[in-house]
Amino acid sequence: MKVSFYATLRPIVGERTVELPLPEGATVGALVVELARRWPALCEHLFDDEGRLSRRVNLFVDGRNVRWLQGMETPLSPDRTVDVFPPVAGG
């Protein structure tokens, strides 16, 4: 599946969009673990001190923040779009 990175997370990954193989039935939780394995520098953004999804990352599946879906349990499939942002705002 395609995963896109934005703002300060993009230089860590080095690309705008990467293609990641995910097994059938994978969840956001599995994706996050895979991201941390491939790019260890992402860990501090992805996880809080208790190992939960950090507020320093906003992960969207088909345009919805997983916080408003099923969090780490949100199901993924190859046809879904995943966007990974740090917190961003402005005026």
Add this chain to the structure above:
Amino acid sequence: MKLRDFGRAIAHVDLARGSYEVRPAPEDWVRKYIGARGLGVRYVLENGPEVEPLSPSNLLCFMNGPLTGSEVSMSGRWACVTKSPLTGTVTDSHQGGWTGARLRWAGFDGLVFEGAAESPVYAYIEDGTLSLRDASEVWGKGIHATVAFFRERYGEKDLSVTAIGPAGENGVRFAAWLNEDDRAFGRGGTGAVGGVKRLKAIVIRAGLRKSDVPDPDAWRSVRREMLEAIRDEANITSPKKGGLSVYGTNVLMNITNSIGALGTRNSQQTAFGDGAERISGEYVEQNILVHDPTCHACPVACKKEVEVVEGPWAGLRMESVEYEPAWSLGANCDNDDVSAVAKLIDQCNDLGLDPIELGNALSMWMEATERGLVPEGQGLAWGDTAAMVALTEAIAVRQGAGEVLAEGPARAAAGIDHPELAMAVKGQAVPAYDPRGLKGMGLGYATSNRGACHLRAYVAAAELGVVPIEADPLEWRGKGALVKTFQDLHAFSDSLDLCKFSAFAEGAEHYARQYEVAMGHPCSADDVMRAGERIYNLERYYNNLAGFGRGSDTLPPRFTEEPSTQAGSAGHVSELAPMLEEYYAARGWNAGVVPDAKLRELEIL
């Protein structure tokens, strides 16, 4: 510079007589309305809400806040307050850079311009004195040439110039003031009020002055604490690390696109596809960024100076490609050429135009053209950047279709009998957050006292997950109270006057501490919220007296009736009616009207 003396040096300038008098603001006003936005609104109310905005009788206030020009972070802001020629409401707009700070250092807390000069003048301010001088040599010139003229005359050292351009001189209803750093009093048409008064510029010479406070140790401590909060790597303000610092405000382009909250083609769509990336902060940073300018006392440096490298505008160096104009002149006009976006923003900076209003005027005209509603020979095609540049010039001098669009998109759309094509509230065009994908922002637009505005209640900070408040952007329930809280908090910070972005690192308690230490009298977080609520109600009271009553808090039907078709917000409209019910209940208002009991409770009456 005794901060606790704030409010004692307000220059009342009689432009018709060519004289001025320094008078203190009433102590009661300073206590209740703090400064900048709040104090300016109080002066404008005193002048009477029935005044015709484009007449000499309208008051034009430039107000510092008690923290403007001090050493606390993000204190380089001041407010321009008047009755808006665009909306007929009271309006305030805030400018960054160093101009407000220099006014403070020159010995003034605010300027209140009354009447109109017989011929063009500028105000020259230095060392506690003000003089009105002949501006005939710069009348008709663009803002960049005007700044260059005064720099040549007075030298660059310690000099600030804020000026109107041809748009203000010609009464364009969304004309702006800009300074030497291209920072704008952007919204509400304050530049047109300057034009009517024949006030071309305010020129200030003043070097840095240190703050004198009752408790210097506490002052150092509170400044350090605020600076640490802003620098915290967890915050988007963190210098060179946070998204706002690295990419500027345009870091928003991709996220609003992803969630279906990026108005496109006059908000007919809610996302711009791959076009968003090509006008985004990430693209700018990678391809055309040359410098990160900042404002007085700000470590964030969110401004983004660019140099166009290709195309018809190659070589143009300008600041700043912000999110709002990149949206209004980009996605909303179906334009994915970042070079053209930079050119159009630079034009606004020189002609003295609000780029949010301009972009909405152009996108409305494009949709009207597509629907066959525009007179032959005056049409504008989607994404035709050369024609956009030409029409922008025409708007500033009111020629051809520019004459119609100079009235702003709301009046222009009404003029072709299709008011529904203007994406505006109370006559002011919407900013870059589509209310179908960010429900709280839509409520904020509808209930803003100055017409559609993203900054009165920047609940996007919660809806986008920047501040630790749970707020699903697609959920309408709970947004009434949330919008009220944000509006009140920001009314206070706008009155201090601190940059809105301070709220990404600070809250009511932080604002209270800074105010308390600066002014030398107690202030709590509750006091901050109550003063903010008072200021918000004062503005609403003004608007009610000016004729804005029941039914004034609306959104264009496109947002409430035409569902989004893009991912993230597909199927959604703005549920404005139930949100308004919640909001009015939280405010204690009767359908948008402030009852006398509320005015008395807040000590306004």
